[in-house]
Amino acid sequence: MIAKKLKSSRKFRVFLIALLLSAFLWFINHLTREFNVNVNIDLHVKNIPEYYHTANFPDTSLQIEISGSGFGLIRYYLKDKTIVDLDFNQFSQQDAEDKHIFYIQKVDIVSAIQKELPGSITIREFDYSNISYSLTAYPTKKIPVITNLSYSCAEGYMVLGDILINPDSVLLEGPSKTIQTIDSILCAPVSLDNLEDTTKINVKLQMNEKDEWMFSRNTTDVVIPVTKVKRLTWTESFQTEVNGKLYSENIVFEAWVPVYVNKVQTRIRHKTSEKEIIFRPQINTPSRLISFSPVSIPLDK
Numbered sequence: 001m002i003a004k005k006l007k008s009s010r011k012f013r014v015f016l017i018a019l020l021l022s023a024f025l026w027f028i029n030h031l032t033r034e035f036n037v038n039v040n041i042d043l044h045v046k047n048i049p050e051y052y053h054t055a056n057f058p059d060t061s062l063q064i065e066i067s068g069s070g071f072g073l074i075r076y077y078l079k080d081k082t083i084v085d086l087d088f089n090q091f092s093q094q095d096a097e098d099k100h101i102f103y104i105q106k107v108d109i110v111s112a113i114q115k116e117l118p119g120s121i122t123i124r125e126f127d128y129s130n131i132s133y134s135l136t137a138y139p140t141k142k143i144p145v146i147t148n149l150s151y152s153c154a155e156g157y158m159v160l161g162d163i164l165i166n167p168d169s170v171l172l173e174g175p176s177k178t179i180q181t182i183d184s185i186l187c188a189p190v191s192l193d194n195l196e197d198t199t200k201i202n203v204k205l206q207m208n209e210k211d212e213w214m215f216s217r218n219t220t221d222v223v224i225p226v227t228k229v230k231r232l233t234w235t236e237s238f239q240t241e242v243n244g245k246l247y248s249e250n251i252v253f254e255a256w257v258p259v260y261v262n263k264v265q266t267r268i269r270h271k272t273s274e275k276e277i278i279f280r281p282q283i284n285t286p287s288r289l290i291s292f293s294p295v296s297i298p299l300d301k
Contacts, residue, residue, distance in 0.1 A: 036067050036124060041082040041113065043131070048088050056135040057088070057102075064113065068121035082116050091133075098139070098176055103132040141172045141179045145205065145220050151192040157228050158256055159195075160286040164223040170205070174214035187220065195226045227286070229256040238268050240277065242299060247277060249297050256288040275299060 041064060045057040086109070091102045106128045113123060145165050153159060172179050187203040200223045205215065212218055232255060239248040257264060265284040270277050278296045283289060 034067055036065060038063055038065050039082075040064075041084055041116070044083055044085050045088055045091075045133070046085045052135070057133050062126060062131070064126035065124040066117065066121050067124050068118070084113050084116050086112055098136050099134060100137055101132055101134045106131075138173050139176055139179065141182070142169050143172050143182060144169050144184050146184050146186050147203070147222055148187045148189045148206075149192070149222070149224070150190070151195060151224060153226055154194045154196045157196050157226055158288060159224060160227045160229065160256070160258065160288060161225040163225070166221045166223070167217070168220075170220075171216035172214055173216070174211075178211075179214070185215070187222065190222070192224070195224065196228075198226050199224045225286075227258045229288075230259045231255075231290070232257045232261065232264065232287075234264060234266075236266050236268060236281075238270070238279065240270065240272075242272055242277065245300065247297060247299075249294065251279060251281070251292055251294065253281070253283075253292045254290045255283065256290065258286060261285060261287070272299075 040061050043060050043062055045059075048057055086104055088102075090108045091104050094101045094103070109128070109131055110123055117123070145168055147163060147165060149163070151159070170185055172182060172185075186206045188206050190201060190203055192199065192201075200221060202219050203222050204219050205217070207215060207218065234253055236251050236253065237248065238251055239246065241247070251268065253264070253266065255264065263285075264287060267282040267284065269280040269282055271280060272278075276296045276298050279292070279294070281289075281292055
């Protein structure tokens with residue numbers, strides 16, 4: 001009875017070993033066959049120039065169909081997640097006004113992906129149309145700021161010198177068709193009365209709220225140089241030679257000058273015509289010229 005049981009047990013073990021061996025051989029044979037499967041890989045763009053935001057070239061996922069033996073696919077699934085680097089220098093660029101589209105040739109994508117796959121696996125197909133990046137880059141333009149002032153000074157005071165604007169220009173950035181039509185930006189109207197001292201004000205620039213994003217700033221500082229003045233009279237001597245004859249004249253000037261000024265730097269330019277010498281004085285001290293006399297002297301015939 002015992003011998004019979006042992007014989008039956010040996011037969012079962014032989015059967016089990018044969019079954020396992022058969023299954024193993026079937027499994028090995030099956031893994032040598034070719035399979036087509038869909039997998040996801042991550043694409044990363046490298047070597048992006050500094051003047052582009054990397055956010056415009058985000059990492060993306062691409063589904064591809066690959067072909068390979070069972071053994072090769074097992075090795076692929078056991079490795080870490082596949083990340084494929086695409087070199088920005090291989091991208092081509094296509095422009096449409098302010099929009100820029102960057103794309104890479106299919107052959108370059110295949111080459112980059114294939115480098116990350118086991119040698120026994122090949123790429124069958126993927127959606128090439130998904131491999132492009134678009135961004136909008138608006139042109140810039142520098143435009144002058146123009147004041148819109150109305151002012152008056154108190155008695156005995158005057159604006160001497162140039163009204164200063166700081167900054168005197170702004171940077172405009174926006175759609176090409178829009179900024180081509182804008183040549184300057186006007187300050188909001190400002191009215192000031194009875195000024196007695198140099199005045200600095202911050203002025204809002206006139207722009208539509210929807211357009212504010214295009215301007216580098218929405219205000220500017222305006223400085224109005226107000227000075228207490230007095231009326232000053234002085235005389236300058238002029239002398240020149242025309243056709244061998246010497247001409248000289250004392251020219252009397254009258255101007256508004258700052259109260260602390262007692263001497264005015266004056267340069268007398270002149271133009272000679274057929275009949276006369278015409279004076280064109282240049283005053284280098286901050287002032288406002290009222291008159292000068294004479295304005296010309298005749299040439300002797």
